[in-house]
Amino acid sequence: GNSVTQMEGPVTLSEEAFLTINCTYTATGYPSLFWYVQYPGEGLQLLLKATKADDKGSNKGFEATYRKETTSFHLEKGSVQVSDSAVYFCALTGGFKTIFGAGTRLFVKA
């Protein structure tokens, strides 16, 4: 069945550091890929998405490219801020449901 694997956290960075959170997936067919963000005490917010191979999703300085050859969708940001501290979930949709990775907690220190 479909699955998503993302790097374990927590990830702790200093402000303005470069961020990478790795995500790989297993799926049949051609799923859509997403990154969701969950700020403390809040629900899930869609951060970015990509619907086909080589698509790049981007939002708020975050980027991720749908790599079919490596079945990956790594999240990157060139310069993180304290306000980026949150849990980040990689997810895929194929069929009716969305399958989430375990989440990666990011702490950004001032």
Add this chain to the structure above:
Amino acid sequence: EPEVTQTPSHQVTQMGQEVILRCVPISNHLYFYWYRQILGQKVEFLVSFYNNEISEKSEIFDDQFSVERPDGSNFTLKIRSTKLEDSAMYFCASKFREGQGIHEQYFGPGTRLTVT
């Protein structure tokens, strides 16, 4: 911008009691979902609902769970006899259309259920 809403934000109940979690999906959406997230763990799919029937459910969604769209706006999740392990954050989501890569699911803010 339209959003999915959920009530209550926090529900405390005693073991064995019935609870109903309520959701108002985005008004022109056709597909509805419930997910749960046990504290500190991953978000897990429970059930999807379309055209007034369940389209897919997970192994978590046993006979203790049911869903209903009682009118044109609400979408509810009922747990008949709650257990301690039902304590979690429950997220409702809705989607306009099905199909790969066409539309993403929009999530509500969640209801935190605490079973004591």
